[in-house]
Amino acid sequence: MVRGTQSAAAQLFRFRLDLQSGVPVYRQLIDQLLAALATCQLKAGDQVPTVRQVAVDLAINPNTVVRAYKELEIRGVLATQQGTGTFIAEVSLSRDEVEHKRRLHQLVGEMVARAGGEGYSLKELMEALKEQRR
Amino acid sequence: MVRGTQSAAAQLFRFRLDLQSGVPVYRQLIDQLLAALATCQLKAGDQVPTVRQVAVDLAINPNTVVRAYKELEIRGVLATQQGTGTFIAEVSLSRDEVEHKRRLHQLVGEMVARAGGEGYSLKELMEALKEQRR
């Protein structure tokens, strides 16, 4: 694991919280980081804000940040190195992840549009998807 | 609210639990009842199993059944009458609900097939839908 270069884009990346949304904090962090990847705001090798930076910035506990980063590490999106920091994974897996994610958003966007045209809400879609799980 | 007739189909309707699925019991009841409506196993006016029948049948607490039925009542799917029982709502709302539901399942089924063809899991779809909410 070589240390990634600090790109200008990475320096501008910051998390934001919406405490009214009801979405758990750690989940928001995960979502935002994946979105940053999907929109090329972050790329392989970039260092992401440290656990403590994020915690101070957002006035949350470091362990909440850890939770998000750990999940992303398990998914192969992030690579963390104790004492050094956390980076966007360099392996082609992460690139595939980005494409995978981008295409998924495309598909889902089409779905939502199509269903919305017939009067179905996002919530209804989600519930129906849940039922498909059986 | 006139008392619905007991159709043969309604007598055959029973809930089943999958305790391994991790889906809360009350949610399973909701899902199964909606599915029974969507597949015409139950129709407007049918009486559904009583709170206590379901509780005894599935070895759960009556209040868990109540929770499911109450949510369905709020959604206009069920009509409950204290001392009498619980019925599929007679209003055209419930019929619209059935058509609405059936079409939704159709749409979602197509979505899942299409996305599955590209290697996306149900879980991924659901997560991507969540992100659409922003």
Added chain:
DNA sequence: TATAGTGTACTAGTTTACTAATACAGTCAA
């Protein structure tokens, strides 16, 4: 009217999910 069966309401207990506090261990530069 009495009884059996119905849903309703309230409280309580348990589990799960989420977040925090804190100490430990590793890295890197001076």
Added chain:
DNA sequence: TTGACTGTATTAGTAAACTAGTACACTATA
């Protein structure tokens, strides 16, 4: 080597979600 910074791990606290226990109120029938 030291100090600052890094992630890691463990425990604990809180809130939310889920389920249960139990009594009350209503309905229908004999």
